Amino acid sequence: MASPVWHPFTQHGLEEAIPQVVSAEGALLHLADGRTLIDGISSWWVTTHGHCEPRIAAAIARQAATLDQLIFAGYTHGPAEEVAQGLIDLAPRAPSQPTLAHVFYSDSGSTAVEVALKMALGYWHNRGEPDRHRILVLQRSYHGDTIGAMSVGERGVYNAAWSPLLFDVGTIPFPAPGSEQTCLDALEAACAQKPAAFIVEPLILGAGGMLVYPAHVLREMAAICRRHGVLFIADEVMTGWGRTGTLFACEQAGVVPDIMAVAKGITGGAIPLAATLATGPIFDAHRSTDRAKLFYHSSSYTANAIACAAAAANIAIWCEEDVLGRIAALTAGIASRLADLARHPAYANPRQLGAIAAIDLVAPDAGYLSDLAPRLRAFFLEKGLLLRPLGNTIYLMPPYCLDAGQLDAIFAALHAAGDRYGTQA
Numbered sequence: 001m002a003s004p005v006w007h008p009f010t011q012h013g014l015e016e017a018i019p020q021v022v023s024a025e026g027a028l029l030h031l032a033d034g035r036t037l038i039d040g041i042s043s044w045w046v047t048t049h050g051h052c053e054p055r056i057a058a059a060i061a062r063q064a065a066t067l068d069q070l071i072f073a074g075y076t077h078g079p080a081e082e083v084a085q086g087l088i089d090l091a092p093r094a095p096s097q098p099t100l101a102h103v104f105y106s107d108s109g110s111t112a113v114e115v116a117l118k119m120a121l122g123y124w125h126n127r128g129e130p131d132r133h134r135i136l137v138l139q140r141s142y143h144g145d146t147i148g149a150m151s152v153g154e155r156g157v158y159n160a161a162w163s164p165l166l167f168d169v170g171t172i173p174f175p176a177p178g179s180e181q182t183c184l185d186a187l188e189a190a191c192a193q194k195p196a197a198f199i200v201e202p203l204i205l206g207a208g209g210m211l212v213y214p215a216h217v218l219r220e221m222a223a224i225c226r227r228h229g230v231l232f233i234a235d236e237v238m239t240g241w242g243r244t245g246t247l248f249a250c251e252q253a254g255v256v257p258d259i260m261a262v263a264k265g266i267t268g269g270a271i272p273l274a275a276t277l278a279t280g281p282i283f284d285a286h287r288s289t290d291r292a293k294l295f296y297h298s299s300s301y302t303a304n305a306i307a308c309a310a311a312a313a314n315i316a317i318w319c320e321e322d323v324l325g326r327i328a329a330l331t332a333g334i335a336s337r338l339a340d341l342a343r344h345p346a347y348a349n350p351r352q353l354g355a356i357a358a359i360d361l362v363a364p365d366a367g368y369l370s371d372l373a374p375r376l377r378a379f380f381l382e383k384g385l386l387l388r389p390l391g392n393t394i395y396l397m398p399p400y401c402l403d404a405g406q407l408d409a410i411f412a413a414l415h416a417a418g419d420r421y422g423t424q425a
């Protein structure tokens, strides 16, 4: 009988295989049919250290038997306090910039973004400037799949059905090589119109196609916003937790955002949790003796204690182990193999930022809706790899425990995919 499960981003009408996974460890997934896959994309960008990381798994088991869940309005618990302090200690900081000092919990990257947008508008509303509600966004961005998060993301086939519900935003052109100044000039002009905030994915646009832009552009974006008093929101949901080579991408630009969203790797990828960090002024705009000014947002599982315990274990790993050293070694291993792959005539536009790498397959029909990506997905599955290309862009975002042999296996499959599906120059 057909499964009743309705999968995300899956066209069930195509009846593509949906493998069942029974267990995982490190960079490996074990399938019900006995095969093993290398997880080349960290199970959709969440698994950082590796699957079933023992310290995180133990913390979850301990917490599940101690305190599982607690109403978080008017109550608190140790894991939430510990993680909040840990996030504040690890957050980007820079001389003479306000520090991120307050942590609001939620449960996914999309809700962390919704919370960030609500904080920004709440800030202006509570300060008596309710007309400042327009949000500026970067072209080709992705910030999640809820209505607000879709509104600030790129419009396309993936959200066309809901376009009547999406709110209007100001779109700043992507700072592609050679048009960085065009982007910055557009931001400057848009900021002069007194919008509420500018939201960006720092240094690399993920779902938009793994598009990178330089740190000096990010620094200049933040400076323009500061000059105009426009709130600067960094969506570090994908870039956080070491992906770009530093704990957070903003560090590379010396930028401290007014509001920062984190999720995905916050628990090492074991269990859902998200947080939105804010500076003193954002919090203070909601702090009052007037109940009407409190921050009206909650979800049932806000700061779930088990998820917070997992995040505390993840933060302990970051503080006690040489995670950045592991990422640097992985980054170097990817770089040499990517340089070799870039010589393949079917590949173009190689790019890498930390342990994230992407390259475009030059193929006859390479549009987002073409069947190239699903065919590549099936090809990689056959080769023992979990990879999920974005159109004709093949990217890697592996867990940091990936070893050299596993990297070799991935790149051998990428060469084979180029031979089989690419247009030879």
Ligand SMILES: *Cc1c(COP(=O)(O)O)cnc(C)c1O
Binding pocket: 108, 109, 110, 111, 113, 142, 143, 144, 145, 201, 206, 207, 235, 236, 237, 238, 239, 263, 264
């Ligand atoms: C994945 C992602 C989100 C959404 O996170 P979910 O946990 O899937 O809701 C938001 N922003 C960016 C940059 C992302 O990559």
